[in-house]
């Protein structure tokens with residue numbers, strides 16, 4: 001996409017800055033962290049210093065003071081090199097921090113957002129449970145009010161940053177008779193599982209946050225992709241959460257989390273576009289260099305057509321992403337557009353990465369080239385923050401609502 005329509009000079013500056021950072025610091029270590037399934041703390045520290053852990057938040061809250069479009073640019077540019085680094089800023093900011101920014105009291109904002117925006121601690125979002133996946137309203141975790149506390153019991157599944165993070169917004173049932181209107185959200189804190197690594201790099205932990213008894217991370221998932229992103233269970237065993245940590249109004253937790261996911265979906269769409277663009281970059285480079293039948297394979301129309309299809313779909317997807325981001329930052333409704341962007345871009349990322357492997361031939365099937373990692377990283381974009389099927393349901397609901405007027 002050329003530098004028009006959605007981007008101003010400060011957006012272009014963010015793009016250059018993140019691109020340079022990703023090439024210098026992420027590219028050399030991405031394959032290593034993927035192979036080891038290790039969290040890139042050194043780069044998290046650098047990202048914190050660059051303001052990438054609080055791109056859209058106001059400077060008074062310790063943020064970088066940019067807008068949603070700038071944030072999407074940062075997500076896209078990081079994912080062009082490595083999706084795990086990209087989901088770290090995306091999940092931390094949109095899922096972990098934005099509910100506190102949008103639904104928190106001024107006291108909660110002052111207490112948690114500066115720590116999160118600077119990257120001093122990482123945040124996460126606990127919605128999914130063993131029996132509450134696509135049907136997120138099936139929450140079983142309970143919160144019972146008692147003497148100025150809510151006592152939480154239950155567990156969450158597949159939570160990004162569950163191990164490495166210290167601040168979590170989670171849902172729990174406060175009124176079992178009220179359906180999704182009986183679900184509330186809370187801010188919980190615990191110590192990172194990587195205390196030693198955090199102390200060594202000087203980021204990821206704050207002594208100012210209480211380590212709530214009974215709240216801890218469970219087993220780490222051994223995943224197909226996003227392997228340098230931390231995904232674990234979160235467990236609640238009689239956790240006493242002070243009433244002041246209730247986030248927003250009691251009973252509105254589920255509704256607020258659905259709003260959070262609308263915004264998160266634009267982030268996953270931007271991340272998908274980044275992966276697809278990275279795959280195209282690699283495929284173009286390889287096709288220009290690889291010779292068969294006495295010529296570079298890029299001179300064959302069969303290869304050119306694949307590259308052209310990838311580039312065309314990426315361009316179309318990018319319009320969906322930045323249009324949805326623009327709507328969101330204008331304060332206009334964007335739920336349908338966010339679902340469309342997420343659906344289209346995550347599925348195009350799969351198509352693009354598979355084509356990139358095809359263009360690499362046998363070499364694409366090995367770890368000598370990054371395209372196999374790109375394909376593994378793309379798959380989760382069709383699942384996380386609502387599967388493709390759920391996006392189609394969301395879009396259809398909007399269409400029917402529009403029809404009914």
Ligand SMILES: Cc1cc2nc3c(=O)[nH]c(=O)nc-3n(C[C@H](O)[C@H](O)[C@H](O)COP(=O)(O)OP(=O)(O)OC[C@H]3O[C@@H](n4cnc5c(N)ncnc54)[C@H](O)[C@@H]3O)c2cc1C
Nearest residue numbers: 125126127128133134158159160231383384385386387389
């Ligand atoms: C790496 C990773 C990171 C994640 N991070 C987080 C996080 O930070 N916080 C969090 O809360 N969750 C997180 N999740 C959870 C993620 O959002 C869920 O996995 C996802 O919403 C799907 O839920 P599920 O896995 O239970 O699948 P299910 O809901 O069991 O779905 C299984 C299949 O059934 C289909 N299906 C279900 N219902 C319908 C329907 N009505 N119509 C048609 N098809 C349907 C689905 O589309 C899917 O294909 C993460 C997951 C992963 C893998």
